[in-house]
Amino acid sequence: MQNPYIPAPVEVVKIVTEVDTKDIKTFRFAFQNKEDEAAFQYLPGQFAELSIFGKGESPIGIASSPTQPGYVEFTVQKAGVVTSALHEMEVGAVMGIRGPLGNSWPIDFLAGKNIVIVGGGFAFTTLRSLINYMIDDRNRSRFGKITVIYGARNPGLLIYKDELAAWAKRDDINLNVTVDKGDADWKGREGFVPTVCREVAPSSENAVTVICGPPVMIRFTLPVFFELGFSKENIITSLEMRMKCGIGKCGRCNVGEKYVCKDGPVFSLAELDKLTKEY
Amino acid sequence: MEKRLIKKETLAGIVGELAGKMRVCAPMKAEDQVLFRVLEAGEKPLVDFANAKNAPKNFFFPRTETLLKFTRTGKGMVRAGEPEEGEKTLLFGVRPCDARSFTLLDMLFDQEKYKDPYYIDKRAKTTIVAIACVHPPYTTCFCTSVGGNPTDSAGVDLLLTDLGNAYLAEFLTPKGEELLAAFGGSPSNAQAEKAKEGIAAKAAAEITSHIPAHEIKPILDTHFEDPFWNTLHQKCLACGTCTYLCPTCHCFDISDEVKRNDGIRIRNWDSCMFPMFTKETSGHNPRSSQKERWRQRVMHKFRYYPDNFNAIACVGCGRCVMACPVNLDIRKIVTDIAKI
Structure with missing residues (x-):
């Protein structure tokens, strides 16, 4: 065994x-x-x-x-x-x-659709995994337009800087990097993630948003995507809870009857709506 | 299924003799309590007792258990050796409610995906000998409300029922049948089996504590937010006794211990009643007060376990009712929920 x-x-x-x-x-x-x-x-x-x-x-x-x-x-x-x-x-x-x-970003569900990635701060890690997965030569044709909106508090807190620079050169990603407040050397965009999402205004037509970030960012970003016409089925996020076993036995990471470690961490907003609000 | 009649006065001796040949765990007097423990060779277990203070889940899911060992090298700590495997064990004197708890724990630890090898190993190597509750021992017993019965055989390999003059021994499983030679006895007869039926019916009728355990599921489904939860927890001391004595509570913590160059990774029983149980490194705690923790305890047993395994995670042993220092009574809580 x-x-x-x-x-x-x-x-x-x-x-x-x-x-x-x-x-x-x-x-x-x-x-x-x-x-x-x-x-x-x-x-x-x-x-x-x-x-x-x-x-x-x-x-x-x-x-x-x-x-x-x-x-x-x-x-x-x-x-x-x-x-x-x-x-x-x-x-x-x-x-x-x-x-x-745990489960994963729903790759099969994302296939064939336009993908909007929204990340904040250091919660960009599994989104980076998803981006690199989608833009791989063997996978790129399986996905439609890729729009990335990524923000940090200041330029020094942006992670994966080399990769961001490499993605910026590609014509098959619409990359939007923003910081809450820039510094003397910052030539990029300034503004909070929800604001930038409103400015970029990705179409909800055949599109899915994958969003990961601090709770405050998510709280203000979700209304923007609802306004843009994204349904709760088409907004995907990932939860974090204290965990030990990681395999649904030790009993601490459940949200309602679902264990975030085993049944999550990835849920759509529609799925989260059905769960208790205890996370 | 083989059925035998065993002389009442011989039972303790049979088990005592087995204790010289294999690991036998049984209820024993410990000061003013009855506790399960490992018998010495020849030591006779209690056969007349109410129930053990501690639930026998400890033998499959110990309070503290080594998961793996490690040792220091120049490049860091590396895994070194496996913990000892469980040994063949006879678990004697289990009450039907506690035997049923094993079938509930199996659902969690022996799932299709992610099997728990530590639990499964010990469970597979253990034979359960249960003694039916001919007279349910406590007024707090409520097994019949949660799917059990004082003479139930769920989770049992060998069931003993006191017929007055002899025990009816029912060797229910292949593991139970391995004990045929050791238990001996004489062939059962129709009269004895008829007597058992009468005793079983009478025993079930003697359970007078009834709760609407199944009826509250739809209420819990729709009342996660309800004023009911605002006051329920108020007298709770968060001592966790209810969860430690509960035969079906299975939550645990994993931690590492190091002495000089060697260490072990262990799991210890944990409790949803404790604030640290869900507190995250950031300081955020999704179950921030005892209100949320109590709601979790009730929901887990009567809503989430039914959702995930189609079974209530309570066997009606009444230990939590008896041991709670502030008399929080799960029977009253369930009854009150039914009135929401």
Whole structure:
């Protein structure tokens, strides 16, 4: 019987400090065993438990795309015991990954549609996975127009800066990066995400919005998409709850009868409407 | 199914003898309480008792359990060795309500996807010998309201029913039949089996505490927000006793312990009654007060478990009712919900 509590051993092969405040880093891991790598079949939107023996585990969304074989990436903010220990790690360190866990962004549902990605702050990680998945040569034709609206409080807090620059050069993504407030060097857009969404005004025709960000951003952004004609079935988001087991047993991450770890973390607004409001 | 009659005075000795050959867990007197524990070889278990203070779920889902071990290397901590596997065990003296709880826990730990190997291993290696409640022991017993029965055989491998002059032993499963030689006895007869039917009917009638456990599901479905929840929790001390004694509560925490260069990852029982249970690193807590925690406890047992597994996660043992230091009574709560 496969033991879902045992993490696969991985080695830290690359660390990128994403932000000026240095408290958000992207960790690239390579599996130590080929069979673990083969078993780690994931889709954008899934997460895994990052496991540091002696410290514990932390559930983190997968930031890389399955179209990028050979490694998995996680972008992690230093916050608690496990993530602080992770931030102390150096390339070459060994730890564990348990997963992939949860459902994913609904790839089959998104296929054939125009996709609007809305991200705020550091909650852009699994959206980055989705973008890289969709723009991969093997997948690009499966999706319609891709519009990305991504915002951070200031330029120093934007993550994946190199990738944002690369995406900006592509003519098959409508990329809109914004900051709440720019600095002397900032030549891009200024404005809150909801405002930018209103300005960009993506059409709701055959379109789905995938949105991830701080609750306050989501609260003010959703009305914009309702005005644009998006139905609740066509607005998809991802929830976060405290988790331990990640497999629907330990009992703490449920919202109503659904376990965010197992039945989520991805839900449409229509699905969330049917659940209790306890998250 | 094999049925035998076993002389009453021989039962404790049979189990005591088995304790010399395998791991046997049974109810034993511990000061002024009855608790399940492992018997020494030859030690005779209680056969006349009400019920154990602790639920026997501990034998499949221990209060503290090692999930894995690890050790320090130059590159960091790495996994080192497996915890010991469970050993063949006889769990004797289980009451039918508690035996039913195992079937409810199976639904969660032995799902199609994500099987829990620790629970499943111990469960597979354990044989359950239950003693039917010929006279339901407590006024707080309400098994008949939640799908059980004082002489129920759900989750049982070998069911013993006291007929007055002998035990009727029903070897219900292949695991139970493995005990045929050890339990011996004489062949059962029609008269004994008829006597059991009468005893069963009488026992069920002796349960006088009835609650509308099934009827409240549609009310809970539509009353997540209701003034009812505003006052329910007010006297709760958040001690968690109800969840620790509950045979069906299964929530747990996972944490790591390190001594020098070696460590273990363990899981411990946790409780939805505790604020930290759902508190996130950011400080946000989706169940921020005891109100939300109580609502979760009631909803989990009477709405979410039925949604997910088509079964109420309560066996009516009454432990939470008896042990609550402020007399919060789940029977009253369910009855009150039915009036919403």
